[in-house]
Amino acid sequence: MESVHLAHGIVCGLEGGQEAQFGDSELLAFWRSAMKPFQALPLVRDGVLETYGFDAVQLALCCASHDGMPMHVEIVSAMLGRLGLFSGQLECGVHPPNDRAAAEAVVRAGGHFTPLHNNCSGKHAGMAALALHRGWPLRGYSRDDHPVQERMRRELGKWLDVDPEIVRWAADGCGVPTPYLSLRQMARAYARLGRAAAAGERGATEVVSAMTARPELVSGPGNFSTRLMQDTSGRIVGKEGAEGVFCAAEPLKGWGLALKIGDGNSRAAGPAVIGMLEALDLLRPEELGRLADLRETVVMNRQGRKVGVIRADMSARFVPVATPL
Secondary structure, three states, rough: OOOOOEEEEEEEOOOOOOOEOOOOOOEEOOOOOHHHHHHHHHHOOOHHHHHOOOOOHHHHHHOOOOOHHHHHHHHHHHHHHOOOOHHHOOOOOOOOOOHHHHHHHHOOOOOOOOOOOOOOOHHHHHHHHHHHHHHHOOOOOOOOHHHHHHHHHHHOOOOOOOOOOOOOOOOOOOOEEEEEHHHHHHEEEEEEEHHHOOOOOOOOHHHHHHHOOOOHHHHHOOOOHHHHHOOOOOOOOOEEEOOOOOEEEOOOOEEEEEEOOOOOOHHHHHHHHHHHHHHHHOOOHHHHHOOHHHOOEEEEEOOEEEEEEEOOOOOEEEEEOOOOO
């Protein structure tokens, strides 16, 4: 044993109104990028998609923490073209693509990194589209007092047990406000989103369908959230957040999951989530087989030799759900 990452999580909305807790289910954490599906809902509900001719491809990018690969950059660039904007008007900031090959390709070509490469550029393009659609000022759309963020908070109030106006908020890595919630609150929101999608509710249906239809756009090939959606054939929708946050839901069964790695190390999130799902029999045998390489993530050294694995050791405790979802 070399390193230990303590995982805290909860699954709400299980059969019979039960929930399963792992560690401290009341742990507070910033929701970070795991809240992106909820930030994308106003794009559907307010008619933004129709105004600019966006479809499931663009909607998936609005929910994404993408790798900055050419396919991601090209879609966001095309979105800005329809909006009549340029990349410098996105307020997400600049960082190299998360995909190393994509970053090296830009350098070799003598190019430079732009806000399009930021993993949150799709979300920001969606927020800019909402501002233009509603006739709100574009500048400052990421600030907490801007009408775009006020609209996001109103939407979030429909899915949370708590008034979003009274919870603590802070600026995410891309500058957009993110709330400080308990894992239970996150999981219940995801359970509600999944159930609403299964019921055909406008907004929830489109967002969940877009994510599960194009999971490679939501993150990137080989990444855990992409693999979880791909290897369950879209039965489960999942979204990562920075600092070891992960949320998921199964619309047809109605459960929602939220997890936080205590030390913020995201490398432990995949094994921990699979460990939770496996402990609760929420993954089918064939799905577990396809996810086996993520269930126990191999650690390689610089010589390409296997030198260790990251695996989850978790146990569940079941308690009744206090109130209906």
